[in-house]
Amino acid sequence: MSGVVSNGIAGCLLGSCMTGTGSGCKSAPLTGRKQLLLLPESQEIAMGQQEFGKILKEEPLSQDQRLTNMVQRVGTRLAVVAGKPSYQWDFRLIRSETPNAFCLPGGKVAVYDGILPVCQTEAGLAVVMSHEISHAIARHGGERMSQKMGVNAAQTVVDYAFSGTSGATQGMVRSAYGAASQYGVILPYSRKHESEADLMGIQLMAKAGYDPSEAPRFWGRFGLIATSSAEKPPEWLSTHPSDQRRAMDLAAVLPAASMVYETNPARYGLGEPIS
């Protein structure tokens, strides 16, 4: 195990990844960007599943059946086009004023109902969920865990992860995927990860049948609350800066996503309104 992992890391650091199929070195879906990943995806999925179970014991679910159904409907449509047969998808609506959402490895998705007013419609919700799902399927959290632990700690990470008992893995996946709500340290996603999740997310929502032109509008609304709020919750307010660059990036990819949407036999437009 250590030999395989070390070779992968060395390959990645030396820029000599040839196929991206080694244990330590992969390519992000869609963009093909090279990634350093120390844990096998199966292990990330196991960690995601375990943490999601704990989160569901700590956080109250929304009692609003219509909105809960909406989260599940949007999630199911995105899952169908996400191309991750190894995921066991689960979509939950959590009652919390915090405007947050996350997707843990393995397809464990939570939306906090505090973000719904910004979404306004089912398509706005699809922007949020497709963005988070993209972070997960591109394994951005796995990359962050790998970077955080460092190359020398590679074997230690693997040992920790497989022992399943070490305090070092406690909350690691939550922190890496923006799910560490009121506790724990949040590792902000990099600009690179954000751009990739935006690009993948807008494609996913179009494939799922939601009008992708809602994406720039959603980020515009989100930018307003992000700058007016004193509170800085994980992922969604502290690490999703709304700037002109993001708007320009989205505008650049919108025509391709709109083409996907227009040729999609199932088109839901903006879907149902939220309130």
Ligand SMILES: [Zn+2]
């Ligand atoms: Zn993000």
